[in-house]
Amino acid sequence: MFPVRRALATALAVLLVTGATACSDDRDGQAETVTRLDVGVVSVIDVAPLYLGISKGFFSARKLQVTPTPRQGGSVIVAAVVSGNQHIGFSNNTSLLIAASRGLPLRIVAAGNQAADGDYAAIFTRADSRISSPKDLIGKNIAVNNLNNVGPLSINAALQASGVDITKVKFVEVSFPEMGAALAQRRVDAAWAVEPFATAIKAAGGAKVVLRPYPLVAPHFPVASYFTSQSYAASDPDVVDRFRQAMNESLTYAQNHPDEIRKILPTYIDLTPEIAAGVVLPEWSTDIGAPLLQRTAKLAHEYGYLTTEPDVARLVGG
Structure with missing residues (x-):
């Protein structure tokens, strides 16, 4: 040049x-x-x-x-x-x-x-899952979009506030757009999704909310x-x-x-x-x-x- x-x-x-x-x-x-x-x-x-x-x-x-x-x-x-x-x-x-x-x-x-409160961010399971409370997540795997980040951090804090041993919960990295499919195909036991993916999972049917982590960490987190x-x-x-x-x-x-x-x-x-x-x-x-x-x-x-x-x-x- x-x-x-x-x-x-x-x-x-x-x-x-x-x-x-x-x-x-x-x-x-x-x-x-x-x-x-x-x-x-x-x-x-x-x-x-x-x-x-x-x-x-x-x-x-x-x-x-x-x-x-x-x-x-x-x-x-x-x-x-x-x-x-x-x-x-x-x-x-x-x-x-x-x-x-x-x-x-x-x-x-x-x-x-x-x-925000509500389902802005929540942990979902399948409608037919036996998981119905935070303590039921012990021994289960939870899909998050990134490991060692805000998702697992807020979940850990919320589980601790709910009396759950966080060392007995496993996180699996799954992209937000894939979480609904991972949950439906039983590749994970639960999925942490934020909006608009939370609404998409609910719209697809067959999912229920087990935990809303953010409000348990702090109001207005x-x-x-x-x-x-x-x-x-x-x-x-x-x-x-x-x-x-x-x-x-x-x-x-x-x-x-x-x-x-x-x-x-x-x-x-x-x-x-x-x-x-x-x-x-x-x-x-x-x-x-x-x-x-x-x-x-x-x-x-x-x-x-x-x-x-x-x-x-x-x-x-x-």
């Missing part, structure tokens, strides 16, 4: 990674700078406020052009944010705490969502957060602060307008409007929930997901 072409390619790569800006003329003839942000997300109900906030103009009002980029999971998003390939990411808090305990330089910038790297938070604090403001406005609006949330779900998740109308929505609040994050870290340490507890105050910017 010629030197000039190489230089142009390098410059283009830098713009894509560090956050290119776009200019538009205002009425006074002055250039107005808009910052582009690439936000890594998982295509789940929990991130609906981000999409709704974009459509309502909460981000553009703060001169931010936000593009959600779906990824497979929180660990992939963490890697992308730490490397600088994405500016901000969304992940469950257990993954963030594990990453922080390993020395990855992360900073939570806004709350993601909190667990903080499931996930939006985060960035410590280096980006230090180099572009104004951009991060504007994202936090817009995200907080989006979270508050989402909590107060569930009908609008349900309408936007099928625009980024493969859901029919009928299923979207019936899913149990999580809670959305601007409270990051630092005390409960500290408790989550202690539980993760107790269950062996991490060897040392991270500095939660540093993670939340304290």
Whole structure:
């Protein structure tokens, strides 16, 4: 490659990674700078406020052009944010705490969502199963989407609160979309599913709820957060602060307008409007929930997901 072409390619790569800006003329003839942000997300109900906030103009009002980029999971998003390939990411808090305990330089910038009551997240068994209480799960295997993560953590805590010896329960990794089939085909004894997969399992028939873990862990349990790297938070604090403001406005609006949330779900998740109308929505609040994050870290340490507890105050910017 010629030197000039190489230089142009390098410059283009830098713009894509560090956050290119776009200019538009205002009425006074002055250039107005808009910052582009690439936000890594998982295509789940929990991130609906981000999409709704974009459509309502909460981000553009703060001169931010936000593009959600779906990824497979929180660990992939963490890697992308730490490397600088994405500016901000969304992940469950257990993954963030594990990453922080390993020395990855992360900073939570806004709350993601909190667990709701009901079947927002529940352990299901077959209708003909003899499992009817948490103690019946002793000696059984439970499908979870990831081992050593928020699913097993919340289940362990709930089982302990129910007087169950967690060492006698086995977790099996199964993707959320496959859980209903795994349960019906008797490959697992029970399955921990979150919305919208919980609604899909119920809609298929032949399933019953044995345990709803989150309410037994803590009311308003903080499931996930939006985060960035410590280096980006230090180099572009104004951009991060504007994202936090817009995200907080989006979270508050989402909590107060569930009908609008349900309408936007099928625009980024493969859901029919009928299923979207019936899913149990999580809670959305601007409270990051630092005390409960500290408790989550202690539980993760107790269950062996991490060897040392991270500095939660540093993670939340304290």
